[in-house]
Amino acid sequence: MSDLSISVSGMSCGHCASAIKEELLPLRGVQDVRVDVPAGLVTVVGAGDVEESAVHAAIAEAGYQVVT
Structure with a gap:
């Protein structure tokens, strides 16, 4: 299992978290998605790669921008 944490801009509410989860959960290997809206952080928990x-x-696709 591996975790991938990504800073994301533009999130402001629970709907934002839901929209991101909706796009990420169907991806191959993704087991869970945790969204910390105040911190602007998305953590993807996966099995394998x-x-x-x-x-x-x-x-x-969900309408938010990854901060690099």
Whole structure:
């Protein structure tokens, strides 16, 4: 199992967290998604390899921006 933590901008409420989870949970290898809205942090819990580029694309699809 591996965890991937990503800083995300633009989140402000529970709906934001739900939108991000909705995009990330279907990705291959993703077991859980934790969103800390006040901290601007998304943690993806996965089994095996979770492609970071796919996670970034899913966050963008949800309407938010990964902070690099």
